Amino acid sequence: MPDGSFAHPQQRHFNPYTENGGTILAIAGADFSVIAGDTRQSEGYSIQTRYAPKVFRLTDRAVLAVNGFAADGNMFVKKVKQRLEWYRHAHAKDMPLRAIARLIQTMLYAQRFFPYYVYNILGGIEEDGKYHTSLPSYSTAFPPHPLSRVHWIKREWKCGPKVLVANTFRLLVQLGSGAVYSFDPVGSYEREACRAAGAAQSLVQPFLDNQIYFKNQTAPAGQSHPTHLPLQDVLSIVIDSFTSATERHIEVGDGLEMYVVLAKGRSPQGLESIAGIQEVTTKSDSDRVFVIRRELKKD
Amino acid sequence: MSIMEYNGGSVIAMVGKDCVAIASDLRLGVQSLSISSNFQKIFPVTDRVFVGLPGLASDVTTLHEQFRYRVNMYTIKEEREIEPETFAQLVSSTLYERRFGPYFIEPVIAGMQKTPSGSLKPFIAATDLIGCLNFAKDFVVAGTASSKLFGVAEGLWEPDLEAEDLFETISQTLLNAVDRDAFSGWGAVVHLMCFFEGSTHPLAQPRRSSTNRIASPVAP
Amino acid sequence: MDHFPTSWGRPRNEAYDAFNTYPLHQRPNHSKDVFADGVQRTQQPIVTGTSVLALTYKDGIMMAADNLASYGSLARFKSIQRLHAVGNSTVLGASGDMSDYQYIQTLLDELVIDEFTANDKHDLGPAEIHEYLSRVLYSRRSKMNPLWNSLLVGGKKNGKRFLAYVDLLGTTYSASTIATGYGAHIAIPLLRKAIEGRENTLTEAEARSILTEAMRVLFYRDARSLDKFQIATVNDEGVSISETITLETAWGFAEGIRGYGAQTQ
Numbered sequence: 001m002p003d004g005s006f007a008h009p010q011q012r013h014f015n016p017y018t019e020n021g022g023t024i025l026a027i028a029g030a031d032f033s034v035i036a037g038d039t040r041q042s043e044g045y046s047i048q049t050r051y052a053p054k055v056f057r058l059t060d061r062a063v064l065a066v067n068g069f070a071a072d073g074n075m076f077v078k079k080v081k082q083r084l085e086w087y088r089h090a091h092a093k094d095m096p097l098r099a100i101a102r103l104i105q106t107m108l109y110a111q112r113f114f115p116y117y118v119y120n121i122l123g124g125i126e127e128d129g130k131y132h133t134s135l136p137s138y139s140t141a142f143p144p145h146p147l148s149r150v151h152w153i154k155r156e157w158k159c160g161p162k163v164l165v166a167n168t169f170r171l172l173v174q175l176g177s178g179a180v181y182s183f184d185p186v187g188s189y190e191r192e193a194c195r196a197a198g199a200a201q202s203l204v205q206p207f208l209d210n211q212i213y214f215k216n217q218t219a220p221a222g223q224s225h226p227t228h229l230p231l232q233d234v235l236s237i238v239i240d241s242f243t244s245a246t247e248r249h250i251e252v253g254d255g256l257e258m259y260v261v262l263a264k265g266r267s268p269q270g271l272e273s274i275a276g277i278q279e280v281t282t283k284s285d286s287d288r289v290f291v292i293r294r295e296l297k298k299d
Numbered sequence: 300m301s302i303m304e305y306n307g308g309s310v311i312a313m314v315g316k317d318c319v320a321i322a323s324d325l326r327l328g329v330q331s332l333s334i335s336s337n338f339q340k341i342f343p344v345t346d347r348v349f350v351g352l353p354g355l356a357s358d359v360t361t362l363h364e365q366f367r368y369r370v371n372m373y374t375i376k377e378e379r380e381i382e383p384e385t386f387a388q389l390v391s392s393t394l395y396e397r398r399f400g401p402y403f404i405e406p407v408i409a410g411m412q413k414t415p416s417g418s419l420k421p422f423i424a425a426t427d428l429i430g431c432l433n434f435a436k437d438f439v440v441a442g443t444a445s446s447k448l449f450g451v452a453e454g455l456w457e458p459d460l461e462a463e464d465l466f467e468t469i470s471q472t473l474l475n476a477v478d479r480d481a482f483s484g485w486g487a488v489v490h491l492m493c494f495f496e497g498s499t500h501p502l503a504q505p506r507r508s509s510t511n512r513i514a515s516p517v518a519p
Numbered sequence: 520m521d522h523f524p525t526s527w528g529r530p531r532n533e534a535y536d537a538f539n540t541y542p543l544h545q546r547p548n549h550s551k552d553v554f555a556d557g558v559q560r561t562q563q564p565i566v567t568g569t570s571v572l573a574l575t576y577k578d579g580i581m582m583a584a585d586n587l588a589s590y591g592s593l594a595r596f597k598s599i600q601r602l603h604a605v606g607n608s609t610v611l612g613a614s615g616d617m618s619d620y621q622y623i624q625t626l627l628d629e630l631v632i633d634e635f636t637a638n639d640k641h642d643l644g645p646a647e648i649h650e651y652l653s654r655v656l657y658s659r660r661s662k663m664n665p666l667w668n669s670l671l672v673g674g675k676k677n678g679k680r681f682l683a684y685v686d687l688l689g690t691t692y693s694a695s696t697i698a699t700g701y702g703a704h705i706a707i708p709l710l711r712k713a714i715e716g717r718e719n720t721l722t723e724a725e726a727r728s729i730l731t732e733a734m735r736v737l738f739y740r741d742a743r744s745l746d747k748f749q750i751a752t753v754n755d756e757g758v759s760i761s762e763t764i765t766l767e768t769a770w771g772f773a774e775g776i777r778g779y780g781a782q783t784q
Binding site for chain 1: 474
């Protein structure tokens with residue numbers, strides 16, 4: 001029984017961690033990614049604020065969602081952004097998505113014995129998409145730039161001992177593909193098509209298995225399930241996931257912030273018509289980043 | 300180690316239009332070791348009532364016997380079958396009797412309740428391990444996959460589902476939830492009860508409820 | 520957030536001592552840490568301040584804190600000031616350990632002097648002060664040697680209002696109304712009801728009366744509070760911290776309630 005005396009030694013303990021609730025989620029499409037998170041920050045049963053962003057634009061093709069201990073999360077994002085800025089200064093271009101993913105792994109593992117108590121989901125556009133022969137109008141509209149993913153190739157024909165080189169060049173354009181990387185607090189990571197994390201992970205992930213991966217669903221005879229869903233369908237699933245999580249989890253709610261990363265060259269069909277959408281891209285002629293905000297229940 | 304997770308298992312019940320469904324997985328395990336893929340957790344109480352008993356496997360048997368005894372006593376005394384809502388109250392009081400040394404079971408009840416007009420309306424309820432009743436209008440869940448069941452059900456369920464659609468909804472909910480739960484799975488069973496007033500529907504004729512094994516037990 | 524600074528940063532345990540029956544400065548802790556013999560540094564708060572309340576209104580921000588510094592359950596210092604002006608567009612309000620708070624004051628005063636002597640036509644606004652404090656508190660928690668405080672930073676610079684929180688773990692957030700300690704439980708519901716959606720129309724007089732009412736409610740219910748408090752205002756005119764205000768309270772209602780007033784049996 002504590003009595004204030006120094007007769008018996010007392011053990012005190014400082015816990016450097018806390019949990020700040022909330023949930024994040026990312027889904028990769030064929031040539032886009034959606035990265036979303038709610039905006040409530042809480043501790044125990046108290047809502048600290050109704051607007052604390054958990055999703056951050058890193059570059060014009062990478063968006064990072066962080067969830068767990070908010071102080072660690074904010075510090076981690078700050079340090080990732082700093083490393084990306086250094087990379088930009090050194091290489092005069094943005095770091096590719098897969099390189100950001102590996103960077104995040106090493107940064108997390110560096111803290112293996114005093115971890116950032118944070119679950120990370122990185123979404124964006126990967127440079128591994130299909131090559132498409134461009135139309136002449138495309139090459140006029142988007143002339144090749146040293147930073148762009150446009151490749152000039154020479155056409156060659158072998159005719160016996162001779163090699164004929166065509167006197168025209170053709171333009172090949174690499175379309176980026178949607179990518180999602182998910183991490184654990186000490187840096188284990190993998191590329192996936194979709195991932196939920198945070199307080200309502202257990203509510204959302206099985207729903208996504210069903211709706212994104214079509215788990216436990218049989219395709220009609222002679223047909224197969226699509227490998228990637230269209231953007232409008234993905235946005236509907238994201239909104240449904242968060243309204244459901246808000247309904248059944250006390251730490252989820254207040255607001256929803258959805259980032260959409262569109263691969264360069266993809267027409268933003270249907271995106272302009274979404275109410276309140278905001279473009280946050282910094283450069284022209286690059287992949288594009290948009291934010292969509294929605295209200296969630298506040299109780 | 301939580302005693303509620305010792306054997307694993309999950310149950311869900313859902314309301315539809317003039318129909319109700321209750322479903323469970325078939326796993327029995329000892330912590331992470333799976334022992335059986337055909338362990339019954341849902342039991343018929345009357346022709347119109349089912350009870351699901353997820354939790355500690357030994358208590359599944361004990362409580363099932365306890366309920367059978369009490370329902371039989373009720374049937375003899377009252378000279379009629381017990382109604383779902385009455386049975387829910389019986390479950391609640393049986394569990395609360397053991398308030399300070401509970402059975403480690405969270406029962407789920409589903410049935411078709413008689414209305415004053417003589418028709419039947421869907422009824423579901425669930426309790427915690429000491430008998431706190433939850434009469435829900437949409438769906439109830441229990442067991443080791445409960446949070447997953449909540450998440451999927453909240454996304455898939457909608458009001459006034461027809462029997463076929465309710466069957467699909469509860470099956471998809473259960474299957475996708477238990478696939479993300481290490482303690483549940485290994486096959487599943489769905490019981491569907493429908494009220495067909497003067498119907499010629501083939502389901503309405505031979506029996507009042509139908510049971511479907513939606514995923515056969517899978518060998519490891 | 521827990522009501523008592525002593526519990527901040529400790530593992531939550533709702534099952535034990537739910538009614539806070541132990542003296543504030545001697546919370547029990549039964550957990551065994553096998554590494555504990557090796558290190559001995561983490562402190563506990565000794566002299567503590569209770570809630571700080573703050574809100575945004577039409578022309579700026581307003582903050583309130585009472586004048587008490589407690590030693591456990593003893594009302595030890597009854598005219599302590601817990602609101603502190605930093606530069607001329609920021610105010611800092613502190614709850615938690617008062618000696619850590621005074622250390623933070625010296626840090627900030629040094630910082631402001633350095634900034635002044637640089638004479639580069641830049642001065643630190645509330646956002647910069649808050650960022651600085653969050654780095655200091657986060658780095659101290661990362662050294663497992665925290666500054667045991669919950670701080671509110673408020674201000675107005677270049678026409679922009681600012682109000683944010685930072686605590687011993689380095690957790691930060693901003694909102695239109697914030698409270699620390701017991702205030703987060705008792706005052707926040709009152710303040711949110713009065714302020715949310717009215718941040719741009721609320722007058723200074725209205726804001727003052729809302730804060731005063733919240734301080735009165737806190738004095739009635741928070742056993743570590745005092746009926747003497749101050750209000751700080753930051754608007755386009757700069758920072759002003761009021762003289763001590765004494766709350767009017769009425770205890771007549773207690774007469775008929777068993778457990779409140781003097782009972783004869």
